[in-house]
Amino acid sequence: MIKRFNLLVICFTLFFAVFLPQEKSVAATGSVTIAESTVNIRSGPSLSYQLVKQVKKGEKFTIIKEQGDWIQIQLSGSKSGWVANWVVTKSANGSTITTSNKKSAAQANTNQLRVRSGPGTSFRIIGYLSKGQAVTVLDDNENWLKISASSVGEGWVAREYIDFKTTTSNSSKEEDKSISIGTGTVTDTLNMRKEPSATGTVIGKLAKGTSVSIYSKKNNWLEIKYRDQKAWVSADYVQMGNQSQPSNTNAGSIGTVTASNLSVRSSSSLNAEIIGSVSKGQKFTILDEVNNWVKIEFQPGKIGWAAGWYFNKDKESSSSLTKNSRITILHDGTNIRKDPSVQSNVLLRANEGESFPIKSLSNDWYEIILPNGTTGYIAGWIVSTNGTGPGIDKQGAEGHLKYKTIVIDPGHGGIDTGATGTGGTLEKELTLRTAQLLSDKLKAAGANVFLTRSSDSYLPLPSRVRMASVHQTDAFISLHYDSSIDRNIRGMTAYYYHSYQKKLAESVYYSTNAQTKLKSRGIRSGDYHVVRENKRQAVLMELGYISNSAEEMTLTSGQFQESVATGLYNGLAMYFKEK
The missing domain is CATH 2.30.30.40 (SH3 Domains)
Incomplete structure (x- = not known):
């Protein structure tokens, strides 16, 4: 009996030791x-x-x-x-x-580096850094770093213009200072590898259209700089130089600088060396134009390239730039006005999907040709464009997001992995990555942001919805990535359940879809718990199909993650602006 009792005690002890x-x-x-x-x-x-x-x-x-x-x-x-x-x-x-070990010493690798109030070009400039100026990196957001510097305090800068300080040997330091032998443009989604071989370890991906600096070539492989380290890519998918488009015929027109301080570079690429700067209001004769970069004589005898989307050009120049370009309406009932101002009379209202030729640019407005041959104006920040016409991002989204309470719900987590991509991508990891990027942008704009989960943890659906109620949220956005047994299906979809949620779904979806340019699968009513049981404004976003191998590579790229977070951010700002 005693023996049996002792055995029971041991069993109970083991049970509690293992399962509690x-x-x-x-x-x-x-x-x-x-x-x-x-x-x-x-x-x-x-x-x-x-x-x-x-x-x-x-x-x-x-x-x-x-x-x-x-x-x-x-x-x-x-x-x-x-x-x-x-x-x-x-x-x-x-x-x-600290709960995060992200703090590290670094320095700016270029002059006049813009420091912004948030992680994105839509945030206002709060100061500048000089080449070699020391900073402390506090956080990161895909393509952006949050830094602290004595001259500007805390702010965000583009990752590519920051070099991390290391304690490596002199030989490795010399290697970091190696000189680029040229530039190239990625022609398709491309793996970056540790070694110049198809069997080399993949350390990241580059999206189509990304500009890269090239440091050396070995057989059919190119050595490029990837963030703060070197990587190798196949030369078959990189177009050398700036040959993607022939020069534009804008030579001789006059352009006025619209940015407060604009860098001038040695060639038409963000990776090119900065050789000077120009200021807002200065006028220059445009000598040439390639891929929306303009060639100017910025000082007597000194010629360089500057970003063309920061120039207002005369009528002749605008017409040349926008030749064969069209705008596409993103929302039903969009106003087309008589003059380039929100106070101007409305000529007509257009619906989603309608397209109009662009005649010229006027600050942040497109002059478009209407079906009857007359012209009207439409705000550039509420439409998408194709052709050579530049997109227009309206500044000031922060004003519509400040003090708003937003709950971001990264789908799945913990034991619930969600969908698995053809290349092994886990939905639960990708949704959290997107949520953290969006959270940083919204917080920088002054919003009160809550994540239903900030780590790889499981959370029941009712608990996610409860957060919206507890915080009396102004918007609840649930992030997901889709999957299908049909590997050819791709695209983005938005879901709402209650009719009062439809306007939020429309604003967020149209903005995000236009920003990412994924195939549009539209806005639908969906019987999902997080929107069905939600008494607040809520939307569930399916941000692409990881079951489609090509789309999976796009969705996991840094460029896409930056774009999708920006699209979601702008969509929320648009919703609150129009509410």
């Missing part, structure tokens, strides 16, 4: 400091637990213990609660331990 969650104890001397403006404290270690208190940025609390991504803290009196570790900084024995 193991909690990591932390010394009571440790503490956390709240890092976000407003943070929720919950009764348990999950977003699904009840909210017990809200605390403010800068408040400090003693750590009781940790479990997974959550920290139990001591509140007032005998009360305690749980806080997510990604919204606090931890300290122990007087030293701070």
